[in-house]
Amino acid sequence: MFKAVKGFTLVEMMLVAGILAIIGLTIVATFSSGLRIFYRMEGYNTVKADVLISIEKMERDLKNAFSYRGIEFIGSSKKVTFPGLIRKFNSEGRPEESLGAISYYLDDSGKTKMVSREENKYTQAIKKDRGARGPITRLASIEGLDFKYYVYDPESDFYSWASVWDKSDDMEDDEEDTKPKQENVQLKDREDKLPLGVKIEVSYKDGDKIITLNRAVFIQPAVSLNLAKVRALKKDNDNN
């Protein structure tokens, strides 16, 4: 008699189980959708933001590139090296800006491919010591990296994007040729050692999709010099 009063009927139990199931399902659904959104957000924030920041960094360094004796601008489709301002630590251990070589390349030695930035001190850079390597910063996890260089061909009067920029051989010839010339002429001529611009193309993975971004960066000293030279040439031709 006691038991009959205190117990639950089957219908009651089923009702409770049903209600619990509905509540549980709702909670799980909300939680899993929230989790999915969280992962999407995090993926967006980390990958895309890192890629965009790495492009900004490359853009800033390339825009400020200059011509410097000893450190040449050398570019291939996978790697670019140019003179720029680097950070180094002085004897007191404080960071300071210094002249050096900056490289950007795709590092595929690890598990994931990374766009990396390498800084080499001037002394390291001029020795062309391939073994010695400066501090490397891994900027973003990407799928592919491609550089193109904007070049001017004076013979055909045509501008195009080339996949290689290497004038280091000309530099050595030049040094013999330009010795009798005036100092400022030499300085001006050295702007020719820079490409007019660099086109950066980065592809990265967003979920299961591969997205490609590109951006052209122009090096102002090289552009101004080229335009001035071409205009002067045109004027001479018109006068003749």
Next chain:
Amino acid sequence: MRGVPGLDCDDEAIFVSPSSQTATTFTLHAAKGFTFIEILMAVSLLAVGMVGVLRAYSTSVNAMEIAQYNTDAACLLKAVMGSVEEDYISQRDMPVGRSEEVYSSSSGIKMDTTRSGRWQWDKEVLATGLQAVKVVGPVTALDDNPETIVIYSLNEVKVTVVNPGRSPARRVNAVTYMESYPEDDSV
């Protein structure tokens, strides 16, 4: 049976306690329940709370959409500015005028097109009227208007990007200035 004291006691207990217990249980249940008004209040409070949470959720999703729009716009703007600069270098001039373009994979610009809508941009070149001049004639007085030749004039280049397929479709623009040399016109 009545002679056994233990059984006598048990008999009495069985008879009395069930009835008194059922009575107590019944009164307790009646006191523990909620009234209709109470439930109505609880549900409406819950509803107000839920609306607040959902509103915050949708606001944050909106804010993220706007942030993504601005990021994409800034990225595209820089890419378009790059191609404008490329044109300026190869043509050595940027003539006054206006041109519009809709994003396509053949436009030379590559960008993130995961989200809806099509990006488009327009380029507007205006003459500012500012000129760099060289004095060729003699200057006799301060208010004299000496003979000059124009070295170059300054043009304003305004690039605007927008994606009408997204809301809000903000127009994002950047302005730069480019020199226009008169001798280039004759070439």
